[in-house]
Amino acid sequence: MGDPSLPWLHAVEWQWCFVIQRVTTPVTEVGMPRRPLTPRPTAHGLIEPVHPAVFDYLATLHRRHDEPVLLEMEREAETRGFPIVGRVVGAFLEVMALAVGARRVFELGSGYGYSAYWFSRAVGAGGTVICTDGKAEHARQARAYLERVGRWERIDFHVGWAQDVFRAVDGPFDVIYNDVDKGDYPEVWRLARERVCPGGLYIADNTLWYGRVVQDKVVDDVEPGWTEAIREHNRAIADDPDYDCFLNPIRDGVIVARRKV
Ligand SMILES: C[S@@+](CC[C@H](N)C(=O)[O-])C[C@H]1O[C@@H](n2cnc3c(N)ncnc32)[C@H](O)[C@@H]1O
Numbered sequence: 489m490g491d492p493s494l495p496w497l498h499a500v501e502w503q504w505c506f507v508i509q510r511v512t513t514p515v516t517e518v519g520m521p522r523r524p525l526t527p528r529p530t531a532h533g534l535i536e537p538v539h540p541a542v543f544d545y546l547a548t549l550h551r552r553h554d555e556p557v558l559l560e561m562e563r564e565a566e567t568r569g570f571p572i573v574g575r576v577v578g579a580f581l582e583v584m585a586l587a588v589g590a591r592r593v594f595e596l597g598s599g600y601g602y603s604a605y606w607f608s609r610a611v612g613a614g615g616t617v618i619c620t621d622g623k624a625e626h627a628r629q630a631r632a633y634l635e636r637v638g639r640w641e642r643i644d645f646h647v648g649w650a651q652d653v654f655r656a657v658d659g660p661f662d663v664i665y666n667d668v669d670k671g672d673y674p675e676v677w678r679l680a681r682e683r684v685c686p687g688g689l690y691i692a693d694n695t696l697w698y699g700r701v702v703q704d705k706v707v708d709d710v711e712p713g714w715t716e717a718i719r720e721h722n723r724a725i726a727d728d729p730d731y732d733c734f735l736n737p738i739r740d741g742v743i744v745a746r747r748k749v
Pocket of ligand 1: 571572573574596597598599600601602603604620621622623626648649650651667668669672
């Protein structure tokens with residue numbers, strides 16, 4: 489850990505969070521009351537890609553992971569309105585990393601360590617999850633949480649601009665996971681595509697942007713340019729001859745791209 493917090497991130501994060509909270513389901517799904525069988529209308533015509541009842545069902549499949557630290561991290565997200573990936577996507581990230589036998593994961597945009605919690609399970613003892621976030625407080629929180637589950641020694645948390653840290657840390661990586669501000673997605677893909685191991689994965693969250701990517705008239709109610717940036721990112725990955733990809737529509741869309749061997 490080194491650089492001080494980046495105060496500008498705060499405003500962006502909360503603005504984004506507020507919109508997501510207001511127009512979609514809460515960021516965590518565990519323990520949510522049962523929802524009706526028709527999706528709730530959302531402001532701006534945004535879309536929950538997976539039917540809410542189906543999504544709640546998916547969440548129930550991961551209840552065996554309940555443990556105090558995970559539940560606390562999920563409760564914190566709900567209380568603060570902080571956009572963690574949540575239980576269903578967390579379990580998906582773990583399985584993806586396990587499937588490629590990942591030992592070295594690089595995360596751009598770690599928040600307080602929720603997605604890293606799942607990657608830290610997958611990499612096993614001796615594996616490493618390199619985390620990045622602009623806020624020093626997030627690194628402190630991640631440490632407090634992940635120490636309690638005995639996995640902090642698998643974490644190498646850098647406070648600073650994720651793309652700068654990424655350039656500075658030696659690769660390659662078995663998994664590169666992107667969850668930074670969405671306007672930066674095309675840049676992160678350009679940086680990352682050369683540094684995934686052959687057979688390894690590039691994964692990015694929020695690639696459906698709650699349906700904004702399919703709207704005729706671009707809705708950029710979070711930050712100008714973000715919807716177009718996500719579209720550009722997804723198209724570049726889908727057209728890249730060195731990768732095979734699939735955009736999993738769970739929650740807000742998680743794209744997974746495997747580098748060809
Ligand atoms: C969506 S949250 C990450 C959530 C986390 N991946 C999880 O699911 O638990 C995005 C985080 O990335 C940070 N962030 C966004 N853009 C960043 C950048 N370019 N460099 C460093 N941190 C960034 C924000 O401060 C925020 O904490």
